[in-house]
Amino acid sequence: MTDSGSARKLLDSELKVINLGLDIFYNALVEQNVKAMHVNWKPAPKLDKETEDILDKML
Amino acid sequence: MSGQDIFHITIRQNFYRDSLQLLKISDSIRRVSREILEASIIMATPTNKEILIRLGFRPSSVGEAQESDIIIAIRARDQKSVDLAVAEADRLLESPAGASKQDESKVDDLESALRSMPDANLALLSIPGDHVREVSLKLIDLGINQQIFSDHVPVEDELEIKTLAAEKGVLILGPGAGTSIMNGKGIGFSNAVRTGPVGIVAAAGTGLQEVATLLDHCGIGVKHGLGVGGNDPKDKIGGIMMMQCIKMLESNPDVGIIGIVSKPPSPSVQEKIVSYLTRSAGKKYVLAFIGGAGGDQKNGGRIVQVNTLASAVLAIAKQLGRRQFEMAIAATYVPPKDLMPSLEDEWRRLGPGQKRVRALYTGGTFTYEAEVILGSILADEPIYSNSPILNIKQLDDSFKSQDTSIVDLGEEEFTEGRPHPMIDPTVRKFRIAEEASDPSVAVLLMDFVLGYGSHPDPVGAVINEIDDAKRMAGKAGRHLCVVAHVCGTSDDLQGYSQSIDKLKGVGCVVLPTNALAAVASAAVARRGKVDIDGIYAQYLTAGEAIE
Numbered sequence: 001m002t003d004s005g006s007a008r009k010l011l012d013s014e015l016k017v018i019n020l021g022l023d024i025f026y027n028a029l030v031e032q033n034v035k036a037m038h039v040n041w042k043p044a045p046k047l048d049k050e051t052e053d054i055l056d057k058m059l
Numbered sequence: 060m061s062g063q064d065i066f067h068i069t070i071r072q073n074f075y076r077d078s079l080q081l082l083k084i085s086d087s088i089r090r091v092s093r094e095i096l097e098a099s100i101i102m103a104t105p106t107n108k109e110i111l112i113r114l115g116f117r118p119s120s121v122g123e124a125q126e127s128d129i130i131i132a133i134r135a136r137d138q139k140s141v142d143l144a145v146a147e148a149d150r151l152l153e154s155p156a157g158a159s160k161q162d163e164s165k166v167d168d169l170e171s172a173l174r175s176m177p178d179a180n181l182a183l184l185s186i187p188g189d190h191v192r193e194v195s196l197k198l199i200d201l202g203i204n205q206q207i208f209s210d211h212v213p214v215e216d217e218l219e220i221k222t223l224a225a226e227k228g229v230l231i232l233g234p235g236a237g238t239s240i241m242n243g244k245g246i247g248f249s250n251a252v253r254t255g256p257v258g259i260v261a262a263a264g265t266g267l268q269e270v271a272t273l274l275d276h277c278g279i280g281v282k283h284g285l286g287v288g289g290n291d292p293k294d295k296i297g298g299i300m301m302m303q304c305i306k307m308l309e310s311n312p313d314v315g316i317i318g319i320v321s322k323p324p325s326p327s328v329q330e331k332i333v334s335y336l337t338r339s340a341g342k343k344y345v346l347a348f349i350g351g352a353g354g355d356q357k358n359g360g361r362i363v364q365v366n367t368l369a370s371a372v373l374a375i376a377k378q379l380g381r382r383q384f385e386m387a388i389a390a391t392y393v394p395p396k397d398l399m400p401s402l403e404d405e406w407r408r409l410g411p412g413q414k415r416v417r418a419l420y421t422g423g424t425f426t427y428e429a430e431v432i433l434g435s436i437l438a439d440e441p442i443y444s445n446s447p448i449l450n451i452k453q454l455d456d457s458f459k460s461q462d463t464s465i466v467d468l469g470e471e472e473f474t475e476g477r478p479h480p481m482i483d484p485t486v487r488k489f490r491i492a493e494e495a496s497d498p499s500v501a502v503l504l505m506d507f508v509l510g511y512g513s514h515p516d517p518v519g520a521v522i523n524e525i526d527d528a529k530r531m532a533g534k535a536g537r538h539l540c541v542v543a544h545v546c547g548t549s550d551d552l553q554g555y556s557q558s559i560d561k562l563k564g565v566g567c568v569v570l571p572t573n574a575l576a577a578v579a580s581a582a583v584a585r586r587g588k589v590d591i592d593g594i595y596a597q598y599l600t601a602g603e604a605i606e
Contacts, residue, residue: 005202006204007229008228016176017183018176019183022077022079023079024482025183031511034244035176038162043186
C-alpha cells in the first residue's frame, strides 16, 4: 500500500459516499447526516443469442 | 396451505430490478387484498426458483424462467385476486425505479454521481457480484475507496481488485463486507453506537455489530470499525486489507485500543498479524479469532487473544480499566449460577424424544460462534451446518436440517438474487415452521439484528411464526424452547428493549450475547447436564496471561 493513496486520508476526512445498488443503505447514510449520492444501478441489458452472434461477427 | 388456492406464475423476460425494490413491490402486492396469500416478485436465480418450489409453485412453470427474467409468483384464493395482483405487479414494475420523488441525490449512472460529487471518498457497492470487478476497477482508477457488500464475487476478482487497490493506496472493504463504522457513522448494516476509543478490524460483519453494540451497552464507544470481508484473512487474499486496516487504526490518534474480529486467519496471515503487532505496533490489542485459541496474552498483556465475541467485549473492557470491566460484566454477562436455574423450567417441559438444537441465523459470525460453542458442548453428537467449521459436518441440503443443525441463512445459496435475511424474513418464516414440526427438536436458536440497513422490525416480522410454532408443538404434546439474542442498541430505530419484550411476550428465552444464547441452547437440550464452569472458562472469559 502506498503512503500517498486516498485510504490514508479516509478516516481523517468528512465522508462523501456514492452508494451503488440497494437504496436502503443510502437512506441509512442520509439518516446519519452523511453526504451521499445514490446510483440506481442496473446491469446492461442482456442481448439475445442471435444479436450477440451478429455483433461478434461484426466486431 | 389450502388445496383450493391458485398458484400463478408470469415471467417478464429480460427485466431487472434490484432485490430490495422487488421486495418492496412484493410487500405492496400482498397488501392489495386479503385473498392474496403469497406474492413473490423476484429475479429468476436458482435460489429464488428453489424457494418458489418450496412455497408450492410448480417446478415446470418456475423452471421456464432464465436468470435475467423476473418471475411474478402469486398464490391467491381466487382468480380475481390473481388478476388484481398481476396487474399491480405490472404497474409497479413499469414505474420508474427509485424515482418516486424528485431527488437530485439519486441518479441512474455512476458518471452522473461522480459529476455531482467529484470529491467522493467512499463508494458502497451492493450490486450483483459478477459486475463488481468492472465497477470496482473503474473506482480504483479514480482513487475512490470502496466497501463492497456484494457476494458472489469470484475470489480471483477479489485478489485482482485488492492487489491493484493496494498499489494505488485505495482501501477495499469486502467483498461480502456488510458493516463498517467510520468516525462513528455506520456504513451498510450497522448500529447507532456511541463514539469512543475503540477501533475494530473485522472479517466478520455481524461480529463487528455484536462487539460494537455490546461495548455500547457497557458505555464504551467505537470510533472506527472496518469490515474487510471473510476471504481477506485466507491464504488466497493473504490479509492484504486486514493488514492495511490494522496499520490505519494503529496510526489513528483517536483510537486507543483495537479489536481484531475474525474466524481464525490462515496460519501465514495470522503470523503476519502477530508479527506486526508484537514488533511494530504499540497500542493495546484484543484478537478475537472465533474458534481459535483463547486465553493468550503477549507483550506483557498488551495483546490479548480470546475466542468468542462475548469474550472480546470483556477483554476490551478489561484493557480499558476496572470500571469499564465491571460495566461489561453487568451488561453482557450472566454468571452460571444465574443462567442454569433460569433455564430449568425449559428443559423440564421437554418430551423424552426432544434432543436437538436448530439454529436459524441471519448473521454469519453468529453462526460460527454457535458452531464453536455447540460443537464443543455437544461434541458427542452429530452437528451439521451449511457453513461448517471445526468438527461440524456439511449439511446435505442447506434447505433441510438434520439432527442438530446450525444454518446461516445469509450464505450465498440463500441470497442469490434476493435480499439478505436481515432484510427479508421470508426464508426464516417457513424454516421456523419446518423445524418446529420435527418432534426431535428441543430448542430453536435465533439472532435478531437491529440497526441501519436491517428490516424495520426483524422480531415483529416473525413473531407470529414463533408463537404458532410453540403452539403447534404444544398441541402435539411437546414444548418448544426458543432461545434468542437481539443485537442492537437503545438508539437503533427498531427499538432494542421493545424487540426483547416482544420475544419474551411469546415465551422466548432472551440472552444478552450470542455466545450465552448458544450455551443456553445446549444446556436446555442436555437438560442441564453440561460442564457449565468449564464452558465459561473456555468461552466466556477476558483472556488469561501466558507470558
